[in-house]
Amino acid sequence: MLGLPRALLYYKYGLLWETFLKNLGIDIVTSPPTSKLIVEMGLDVAESEICMPVKIFYGHVKYLIEKQKVDAVFLPRMVAIEKPAYTCPKFLGLPDMIQAAFPEANIISETFNRKKGLRSYYQSYINLAEKLGAKKWHSIKALLKAEKISYEFSKKLHSGDSFSEAINKVKTKKKDSKIINHNRSNIRVGVAAHSYNIYDEYYSLNLLNKLKSMGATYITPDNVPHNIWAKYSNKLPKFLFWTYERELVGSAFYWIEKGMVDGIIYVMSFACGPDSIVQYVLEDEAKKFGIPMLTIVLDEHSAEAGLITRIEAFIDMLERKKR
Ligand code: SF4
Known part of the structure; x- marks a missing residue:
């Protein structure tokens, strides 16, 4: 079972990642919404000087490993999603930081860097799927489905829906209200x-x-x-x-x-x-x-x-x- 931490960029790309992985036939589990216990688990293991959202991320990883007993944790390295900017340096180092804190954990990671062009960005998804044992044609099909649902989600947000309304509508295929x-x-x-x-x-x-x-x-x-x-x-x-x-x-x-x-x-x-x-x-x-x-x-x-x-x-x- 592959675990997805419900923290940090999950709130941007969670829908895309879950759809992609599910369509590859991967058995996934997402950590529950943040709670007092998850925050405490994060504070327990994270360095004291890091920002709070990263500490919470540590808590979700720990929860997935200890409570949900996942076999591996999905943790993409998001380097850049547009030219010429980067994401926050914490996102670049996150897979290494987490691996250092949980040396026994099986971290499934792949680098995503849109600066290298769209082709390389999509290739990262194919590489990721390969690591999970999927064939190339299968990963392309899964990616197309994931991109489609992610596009619909963005459209709903841009038309004024709140985050939860947009997620709900995309998942239940509910029509837009006027x-x-x-x-x-x-x-x-x-x-x-x-x-x-x-x-x-x-x-x-x-x-x-x-x-x-x-x-x-x-x-x-x-x-x-x-x-x-x-x-x-x-x-x-x-x-x-x-x-x-x-x-x-x-x-x-x-x-x-x-x-x-x-x-x-x-x-x-x-x-x-x-x-x-x-x-x-x-x-x-x-x-x-x-x-x-x-x-x-x-x-x-x-x-x-x-x-x-x-x-x-x-x-x-x-x-x-x-x-
Ligand atoms: S931008 Fe970076 S340092 Fe700031 S809260 Fe997000 S991850 Fe932490």
């Missing part, structure tokens, strides 16, 4: 954050659902198509090296410039190098356009009561400003 979900209420918030920071309900203290329960609607970088965030992130005087930060900055710039949001909530992780740079870039831009911005820093000590108070005060302030 309403664009993120324009239903008075207060619209742009939540600028990595997908693993906000869709992990335990780690984010259920931030997105809290916004909904306070009557606000939200939009996230996943709702913004690649060509748009790439264009807006290029407005920075200097090229930003990391793709997922470019996505975050470009999306927020787009919302701000187009007047699509009443405020921005920036969610960052403690000990994240790239996030600490992005924070100042976003604050500058929001200030220039008079858009209020709230920064929330998540770590293992984040508490729900404090978060609720801060979000409530922020939403109240946005409402007063709007009136």
Whole structure:
């Protein structure tokens, strides 16, 4: 049985990976959503100075090995998904870091580098399938199915669905409703954050659902198509090296410039190098356009009561400003 950690880039490519592996006929199991136990397992084994999302990733791997008794762990090395940027250095080193922490574990890894062209990127999937014992023609068929479902998922996100709505619709093949979900209420918030920071309900203290329960609607970088965030992130005087930060900055710039949001909530992780740079870039831009911005820093000590108070005060302030 092959285990998939439900952490980090799982929130970007989990659907693609699961569809690919299932269509290869591989018996897969995904770790459960993050819990107190998983966080503790991660803290137990990870280096203290790494960022919290990586610590959580360690916890998921440990859970898969010790509780779900998997034979191997799937752990792709995502180097680059666009030219000329890279992913965060943590993603480049993740398979080695995990192997060092779990020397006995069977880590199934493959390097994905879109800088080398699309052909090489697809070849990585074929190589991965070969490692799992699949034939080339079989892996191409599985990849086509996985790419198709991933494309449908992105289309739903770009049309305004939230992450869970899009996943649900793609998995159940439900039709789109005519309403664009993120324009239903008075207060619209742009939540600028990595997908693993906000869709992990335990780690984010259920931030997105809290916004909904306070009557606000939200939009996230996943709702913004690649060509748009790439264009807006290029407005920075200097090229930003990391793709997922470019996505975050470009999306927020787009919302701000187009007047699509009443405020921005920036969610960052403690000990994240790239996030600490992005924070100042976003604050500058929001200030220039008079858009209020709230920064929330998540770590293992984040508490729900404090978060609720801060979000409530922020939403109240946005409402007063709007009136
Ligand atoms: S971008 Fe930040 S939070 Fe994400 S893996 Fe890199 S250091 Fe960690």
